[in-house]
Amino acid sequence: MVEQPKIHLEHVGFTYNATSATTGAEPVEALKDVTLSIPPHAITVIFGPSGGGKTTLLRLINRLNDMLSGTRRTGQVLLDGQDIYAHDVSVVELRRRVGMVFSLPLPIPGTVRHNVTYGLQLAGMRDQTVLDNALVRSLQQAALWDEVKDRLDDPATALSGGQQQRLCIARSLALEPDVLLLDEPTSGLDPISTAKVEHSLMELKKHYTIVIVPHSVQQGARVADYAAFFLMGELMEAGPGRQVFINPKNKRTEDYITGRFG
Amino acid sequence: MRQRIMQRVGFALLALTSLIVVVPILLVVGIIVARGLNAVSWEFLTAMPREGMRAGGILPAIVGTILLTLGTALAAIPVGVAGAIYLSEYASDNIFTRSIRLAIINLAGIPSVVYGLFGLGLFVIFLRFGTSILAGSLTLAIMTLPIIVSTTEEALRSVPMEFRTVSASLGGTRWQGIWKIILPQAFPGIVTGVLLGLLRAAGETAPILFTVATFFLPRLPQSVFDQTMALPYHLFVISTQVPGMPMEIQYGTALVLLVLVLSLNLVATLLRSYFRRRRQW
Numbered sequence: 001m002v003e004q005p006k007i008h009l010e011h012v013g014f015t016y017n018a019t020s021a022t023t024g025a026e027p028v029e030a031l032k033d034v035t036l037s038i039p040p041h042a043i044t045v046i047f048g049p050s051g052g053g054k055t056t057l058l059r060l061i062n063r064l065n066d067m068l069s070g071t072r073r074t075g076q077v078l079l080d081g082q083d084i085y086a087h088d089v090s091v092v093e094l095r096r097r098v099g100m101v102f103s104l105p106l107p108i109p110g111t112v113r114h115n116v117t118y119g120l121q122l123a124g125m126r127d128q129t130v131l132d133n134a135l136v137r138s139l140q141q142a143a144l145w146d147e148v149k150d151r152l153d154d155p156a157t158a159l160s161g162g163q164q165q166r167l168c169i170a171r172s173l174a175l176e177p178d179v180l181l182l183d184e185p186t187s188g189l190d191p192i193s194t195a196k197v198e199h200s201l202m203e204l205k206k207h208y209t210i211v212i213v214p215h216s217v218q219q220g221a222r223v224a225d226y227a228a229f230f231l232m233g234e235l236m237e238a239g240p241g242r243q244v245f246i247n248p249k250n251k252r253t254e255d256y257i258t259g260r261f262g
Numbered sequence: 263m264r265q266r267i268m269q270r271v272g273f274a275l276l277a278l279t280s281l282i283v284v285v286p287i288l289l290v291v292g293i294i295v296a297r298g299l300n301a302v303s304w305e306f307l308t309a310m311p312r313e314g315m316r317a318g319g320i321l322p323a324i325v326g327t328i329l330l331t332l333g334t335a336l337a338a339i340p341v342g343v344a345g346a347i348y349l350s351e352y353a354s355d356n357i358f359t360r361s362i363r364l365a366i367i368n369l370a371g372i373p374s375v376v377y378g379l380f381g382l383g384l385f386v387i388f389l390r391f392g393t394s395i396l397a398g399s400l401t402l403a404i405m406t407l408p409i410i411v412s413t414t415e416e417a418l419r420s421v422p423m424e425f426r427t428v429s430a431s432l433g434g435t436r437w438q439g440i441w442k443i444i445l446p447q448a449f450p451g452i453v454t455g456v457l458l459g460l461l462r463a464a465g466e467t468a469p470i471l472f473t474v475a476t477f478f479l480p481r482l483p484q485s486v487f488d489q490t491m492a493l494p495y496h497l498f499v500i501s502t503q504v505p506g507m508p509m510e511i512q513y514g515t516a517l518v519l520l521v522l523v524l525s526l527n528l529v530a531t532l533l534r535s536y537f538r539r540r541r542q543w
Contacts, residue, residue, distance in 0.1 A: 064427060067426070067427065069355065092433050092434070092435055093433070095430060095432070096432075096433035099432075100431040102428070102431075106424050106425065106428050108425070108429070109443065109447060118442075119432035119433055119434075122429075122432060122433055122434045122435075123433055172432070175433060
């Protein structure tokens with residue numbers, strides 16, 4: 001990768017229950033010495049069997065793991081060359097730059113409109129024109145506008161599961177982040193909704209850096225510009241998607257893709 | 263066949279035990295209503311007691327109990343809810359917060375008369391509030407706090423963690439998440455807990471015995487430093503301390519107290535079911 005990476009992980013390790021004095025739980029090493037570059041304006045697929053540290057990796061990039069107690073992190077995570085765990089970094093600012101979509105759509109209690117503008121309102125935006133523009137733009141980007149333009153003031157829970165998940169994508173996009181993290185965003189969706197989400201990702205990568213944990217190897221292969229295979233917290237192989245999915249260098253990557261395990 | 267019989271017997275026993283729970287409540291309510299209803303009149307609710315409480319009304323006791331419950335609410339709700347928010351949302355799990363939780367559980371188990379003596383020592387004597395509505399309300403508030411803190415904490419914890427994560431992932435501060443999402447979602451549970459706590463405060467006798475309640479004071483309180491009559495203590499007095507007390511008045515007083523407390527309970531139930539229908543998970 002010649003380009004300056006958007007995100008760079010340098011010798012990153014992450015352990016849950018690292019300080020187990022109070023809970024008595026065994027420490028779990030979720031990531032081990034991971035060094036990985038994620039290029040801008042492309043879709044990077046993080047895949048591998050469950051328990052491999054994929055979600056942990058995503059949640060390191062917007063510091064959601066900070067919300068858990070008893071964890072230990074080593075190494076550096078750089079966004080545009082800057083250490084996001086440095087003391088002078090505002091977590092709130094960081095999370096506005098790095099949006100996240102979770103595996104289950106979880107609308108905030110309230111209307112469709114409220115869901116999309118929530119992040120901007122948290123940031124202190126009161127200008128109704130700006131909020132309305134962001135509402136239309138992000139719903140269009142998430143390929144949801146045509147379906148909900150007459151239902152903006154309906155409760156978000158009245159939407160179908162697939163619509164709710166695209167609403168969650170729109171909710172992140174409203175903040176115009178640099179990076180969009182998606183953790184199995186289509187795991188609860190039917191094939192048609194899945195296709196819609198994947199299609200909107202293809203559009204979105206023109207403007208955003210996208211890191212996705214796919215819900216299947218096939219999906220990973222469909223959307224990947226770059227791919228990284230994780231096994232038991234270790235990075236096994238990373239490279240252009242075509243290479244990793246069609247002609248993997250690592251035997252274990254090949255075994256996983258061809259369905260010999262996992 | 264044998265199994266079927268065993269099952270029948272088992273179900274019958276279970277039904278019987280639930281009947282045992284319900285029957286005393288129905289009996290208590292039934293007897294009080296049947297015997298007290300005749301005593302309750304407009305005069306009974308709005309007049310001062312006369313002839314050594316053997317006639318007239320119980321207005322000062324009703325007003326006293328309402329004032330004490332309001333005072334308890336004013337003191338206990340902000341402190342209790344804020345404490346629960348801290349414990350549930352901010353405090354990390356360590357020796358300090360564990361001992362706070364342990365203290366709260368134990369506080370809930372302390373006999374109410376001990377709270378009364380504590381209130382006498384702290385508010386009445388040491389802080390020189392005298393026997394007053396202020397001292398009584400604060401004593402009841404301290405007794406109510408553990409209930410409010412633990413039920414509120416429970417309500418906050420029952421809001422799925424994911425809501426906090428989502429709010430944080432959209433650039434919300436922890437407080438924004440609590441204020442805009444968690445508290446509204448936990449609201450029904452908090453209301454229920456708060457009302458149940460106040461319910462208990464409204465019906466207690468021992469904590470107000472030394473801190474506010476008077477035997478006989480046929481006027482309405484003038485300030486928070488005034489003493490007052492209160493329904494539970496009044497009931498105790500007219501049942502045991504006044505010779506020649508008409509039974510009817512005793513039952514009437516009990517009925518009024520019961521209706522006050524049960525209506526708070528009804529409000530709690532209605533609010534809970536109203537908000538539960540609006541809940542989103």
